[in-house]
Amino acid sequence: MFKDQVVAFAMGDPAGISPELAARLLTGEVADQAVMLVLGDRRVLELGARHAGVELDLPVLSAGELGDARPTRSCLVDLGHCDPADLQPGVASAAGGRSALANFRLALRAADAGYADLVFFTPFNKHAMRLGEPAYVDEIGFINRTLGTTRSGSEFNVLDEVWNARVTSHIPLSQVAGALSAERVFESLRLTVRTMEGAGFSRPRIGVAALNPHAGDGGLFGTEDDQVILPAVERARALQMAVTGPVPSDTVFMRAVKGEFDAVLTMYHDQGQIAMKLIGFDRGVTLIAGYPFPIVTPAHGTAYDIAGQGIANPNAAQKAIELGLKLAARATGPRDDVAMPTFAALAAGALEGGPPG
Numbered sequence: 001m002f003k004d005q006v007v008a009f010a011m012g013d014p015a016g017i018s019p020e021l022a023a024r025l026l027t028g029e030v031a032d033q034a035v036m037l038v039l040g041d042r043r044v045l046e047l048g049a050r051h052a053g054v055e056l057d058l059p060v061l062s063a064g065e066l067g068d069a070r071p072t073r074s075c076l077v078d079l080g081h082c083d084p085a086d087l088q089p090g091v092a093s094a095a096g097g098r099s100a101l102a103n104f105r106l107a108l109r110a111a112d113a114g115y116a117d118l119v120f121f122t123p124f125n126k127h128a129m130r131l132g133e134p135a136y137v138d139e140i141g142f143i144n145r146t147l148g149t150t151r152s153g154s155e156f157n158v159l160d161e162v163w164n165a166r167v168t169s170h171i172p173l174s175q176v177a178g179a180l181s182a183e184r185v186f187e188s189l190r191l192t193v194r195t196m197e198g199a200g201f202s203r204p205r206i207g208v209a210a211l212n213p214h215a216g217d218g219g220l221f222g223t224e225d226d227q228v229i230l231p232a233v234e235r236a237r238a239l240q241m242a243v244t245g246p247v248p249s250d251t252v253f254m255r256a257v258k259g260e261f262d263a264v265l266t267m268y269h270d271q272g273q274i275a276m277k278l279i280g281f282d283r284g285v286t287l288i289a290g291y292p293f294p295i296v297t298p299a300h301g302t303a304y305d306i307a308g309q310g311i312a313n314p315n316a317a318q319k320a321i322e323l324g325l326k327l328a329a330r331a332t333g334p335r336d337d338v339a340m341p342t343f344a345a346l347a348a349g350a351l352e353g354g355p356p357g
Helices: 019-026 042-052 094-113 126-132 139-147 174-178 184-198 224-238 252-257 271-279 313-331 342-352
Strands: 008-010 035-040 075-078 118-121 155-156 163-166 205-208 242-245 263-266 285-289 296-298
Touching: 008 019, 008 094, 008 313, 019 035, 019 042, 019 313, 035 042, 035 094, 075 139, 094 126, 094 139, 094 271, 094 342, 118 313, 126 242, 139 155, 139 285, 155 184, 155 271, 163 184, 184 205, 184 224, 184 242, 184 263, 184 285, 184 313, 205 224, 205 252, 224 242, 242 252, 252 263, 252 271, 263 271, 296 313
Parallel strands: 008 035, 008 118, 035 075, 118 296, 163 263, 205 242, 205 263
Antiparallel strands: 155 163, 155 285, 285 296
């Protein structure tokens, strides 16, 4: 079903379980579902294969050898920018962060230029990435700068039981209420519906979490639920979206897990993350939607505590790729309105941190 799709496969933090996960995925069933355009350092992937106890059969190319055409078979583009001998397993470093950022930057630009249909990355370590690039805050900000877009995407956490979308993300809790507006809540609902329909849901049922205790209790504990969230919910209902809320946040996930909702829209990061990680920490998928192509990764982190031990579980990473392929299959396909830059030019820009060549 996905044989013609290309996954821009960015290798994540080299000091964690990312190398092992990459090797397991590239020798597992998911590798047969699409073309894997793997971006990173050959030495890091070989290290991961040794940790995983697997043998790789993957052509290794330079960026120049890929030329200016989409790959037709899986391959590794060796960027030669990260020697594992210079890293300490389980320890964040500027070198590791820079390599992960370069891989991610190239994957994003490859998908944007038409070389790939989606972006997948093995786990990043935010501390390492900030060591490598002090301006780094989170993936969405990095994506916006890399693609030169002014319209931000949104992060979803996905489990078999329930999806979680959120209105605000990586901002201080003290700023959440002021960042909410009826328009922003409504746009988050509309993106959630559109994204879930792309994943195969028909009229997804969404529970909208209240901001305040008891959904504000008639204004006793705050007015945002009545004055900001409810108007957005009513607007969505008028457009025939299956939306309920605001629902007190101490019960909304319980109702979702019992089958009442397919997704929960939360107002801030930890309002959803705590619940989702309690439900299925090692099974979750993170999806970044709202861009011309899906961006996916396992929801768990770099697991520095088990780096190099050969026990990393690839299930969540495999689910991430499968979700990305499903979403990409419903997208419009590669752009054909502009000439594709050479892959060597993209790679040079990604390594330098500057604009695409």
